[in-house]
Amino acid sequence: MPGQAATSALSFSGAGKRYDDGTHALDKIDLTVAPGQFVAVVGPSGCGKSTLLRLAAGLTDATEGSVRRDTASVGYVFQDHALLPWRTVRANVELLGELRGLSRAERRRRADEAIELVGLADFAHHRPRTLSGGMRMRVSLARALAVQPDLLLLDEPFGTLDEITRERLQSELLRLFGLRRFAAVFVTHSVGEAVFLATRIIVLSERPGRIVGACDVPFPYPRPPELRFSPDFARIAGQVSAWLRGAAA
Ligand SMILES: Nc1ncnc2c1ncn2[C@@H]1O[C@H](COP(=O)(O)OP(=O)(O)OP(=O)(O)O)[C@@H](O)[C@H]1O
Numbered sequence: 001m002p003g004q005a006a007t008s009a010l011s012f013s014g015a016g017k018r019y020d021d022g023t024h025a026l027d028k029i030d031l032t033v034a035p036g037q038f039v040a041v042v043g044p045s046g047c048g049k050s051t052l053l054r055l056a057a058g059l060t061d062a063t064e065g066s067v068r069r070d071t072a073s074v075g076y077v078f079q080d081h082a083l084l085p086w087r088t089v090r091a092n093v094e095l096l097g098e099l100r101g102l103s104r105a106e107r108r109r110r111a112d113e114a115i116e117l118v119g120l121a122d123f124a125h126h127r128p129r130t131l132s133g134g135m136r137m138r139v140s141l142a143r144a145l146a147v148q149p150d151l152l153l154l155d156e157p158f159g160t161l162d163e164i165t166r167e168r169l170q171s172e173l174l175r176l177f178g179l180r181r182f183a184a185v186f187v188t189h190s191v192g193e194a195v196f197l198a199t200r201i202i203v204l205s206e207r208p209g210r211i212v213g214a215c216d217v218p219f220p221y222p223r224p225p226e227l228r229f230s231p232d233f234a235r236i237a238g239q240v241s242a243w244l245r246g247a248a249a
Helices: 049-057 089-099 104-117 133-145 163-180 191-197 225-229 231-248
Strands: 010-018 024-033 038-042 064-069 074-077 151-155 183-188 200-204 211-216
Touching (some): 010 049, 024 211, 038 049, 038 191, 049 074, 049 183, 074 133, 133 163, 183 191, 191 231, 211 231, 225 231
Parallel strands (some): 038 183, 038 200, 074 151, 151 183
Antiparallel strands (some): 010 064, 200 211
16 A cells, blocks of 8 residues: 555554464454554463564564564564573673674664663673563563664563562653654553553454454553553453453353
């Protein structure tokens, strides 16, 4: 379509995925993510959320339909943060720059900037095992930001954190989103997390994942923590939960 390349960072068109062993993970996904849009993907366990992110990242190919990315660089944040234990925080954050062949000076500059952004400047020389779960997730975020992504893919990044840390990191992520304004796709099991973070929410059915509900989230940024207790927040969360219950029925 004329002009589409300029208005979408990522688009799925009738995209499906059937793995080699016959598992049908995703079916007929139509989804467009515009630059600067924050899309949360919610769905029951095993419905194909990670598969959707792997398709978005180009880590695996669609077996039906197509997936198109119009972005120069993609950042990926995994649930288990996937840090290399023998490397320092800074060396972990530099890793992708190293793999891309950036000069030492440039990757160090980008790493230090990203570490500063996530508030870990005092821990650049620490090893991951000496950090808390929340701090390790900040390192993982810094590593993704250091590639200066215009599309950031996050696979349930805060799922294993306690509630306070989780809420703090949600605010932190929105601060980074405000600064860098990447397009984001954020997979989560948590309805509240989706409503707090996203500009748009899509709900997937049980496997094979199909989109069974979608809505915009109209709250402006920055979003204060108290937003979670507002009637409008509850109304949207209620709608998403209803779709999800239908999805899981
Ligand atoms: N490489 C693979 N080969 C075969 N089946 C796979 C493969 N990867 C994932 N699956 C299956 O595809 C389905 C969707 O998996 P996926 O990890 O995308 O779901 P998910 O929604 O992210 O799950 P969860 O919420 O539990 O993390 C599951 O049944 C899973 O077992």
